[in-house]
Amino acid sequence: MNRSPLARRTEGFTESVIREMTRLCATHGGINLAQGFPNFPAPALLKDAAKRAIDADINQYAITWGSQSLRNGLATTYADLYGMRVDPETMLTVTCGSTEAMVSTLLAIIDPGDEVVVLEPFYENYGPDAAICGAKPVFVPLRAPDYTFDPDELRAAFTTKTKAIIVNTPNNPSGRVFTRAELELIAALCREHDVIAVTDEIYEHIRYAGEHIPLATLEGMADRTVTISGASKTFSVTGWRVGWIVAAPQLTNGIRKVHDFVTVGAPAPLQEAVAAGLTLGRAYYRELSAHYQVRRDTLFRSLDQAGFKPRLPEGAYYIFCDISGFGAGNDVTFARRLIAEVGVAAVPGSSFFSRPERGKDLIRFTFCKTDELLREAGERLARAREILG
Ligand code: GLN
Secondary structure, eight states: OOSOSSOGGGTTOOOOHHHHHHHHHHHHTOEEOSSOOOSSOOOHHHHHHHHHHHHTTOOSOOOTTOOHHHHHHHHHHHHHHHOOOOOTTTSEEEESHHHHHHHHHHHHHOOTTOEEEEEESOOTTHHHHHHHTTOEEEEEEOBTTTTBOOHHHHHHHOOTTEEEEEEESSOTTTOOOOOHHHHHHHHHHHHHHTOEEEEEOTTTTOBSSSOOOOGGGSTTOGGGEEEEEEHHHHTTOTTTOOEEEEOOHHHHHHHHHHHHHHHSOSOHHHHHHHHHHHTTHHHHHHHHHHHHHHHHHHHHHHHHHTTOOBOOOSBSSEEEEEOGGGOSOSHHHHHHHIIIIIOEEOEEGGGGSSSGGGGTTEEEEEOOSOHHHHHHHHHHHTTHHHHHO
């Protein structure tokens, strides 16, 4: 073919660095602390419910925007936990993971050329997400060591072309849990400029400090916030692909159409299982965070002692580190050497930035792994300076 067989929208795409690190790790037989997926079992209650649903022949399409049981369970959960009034008939869409939730939402609300504010560093999917719908991302830095934004810089990013802002709290990769004051400022700017907030709250139940405040609960925000979350992280079922979107009826109406034509629906029996999981409630969420806190502390200690200058996260299951002290190359070189020579995989910092140089001194480790594996990783990391230096 003389002309490119591919559409221009794919030109900006790079391969997912996170998943590339997973593949590289496998070839070296390393310990994978790159991609954020648990290596421990999902709760028995969910697995049993999934098996029961399959045996009961819930094997055909669910209602396109989600099974009745899951939407009802989610409406109750949002009311109990956050006092949100969510009508399961008009305000909920169940999707193939929060990844699809983000793309379907942006496709439904963005016209080509619209600006979308993205706080940087950001989860790597948001870049391609913006490209898919023709959005122009406008990046606002979260500055180390606190990974908070400068109010004036955020204010300056809002223009007449701004259609949406993506807010991810608890944050991947920094581990920040945004404070009420930070969220209030974002909300005020959204109201002032008539902007939609799209929130990625997938780590809402994995927290060690601070409070999870859905942006939708702030004054005047219920109608202009699209709240995204899912079962992957909360119930350790990243391969099930069950996520969801809460939004006002008018927004939901548009989002459901995109979702319907792109995927038809999320896996029917697994939606039943997640509905069952929601009955576990507060005690389960507390225990989840408590277990993750032990894992966080184990990995943090190892990284600290090994000279990685880790930042202690308040939420999510990642530790962001500063590798400038090693003098062993930039983030990409460092990550490749860490896999090949030390036997531990991490994600190069540049995959969380719009410009690679901004992440050249950073690297991200995940701790959603068993204590045993984290201790073994710690033993390997203790030798990193000697091997890489
Ligand atoms: N969210 C996870 C991470 O940041 C998984 C990424 C992925 O592979 N989709 O590691």
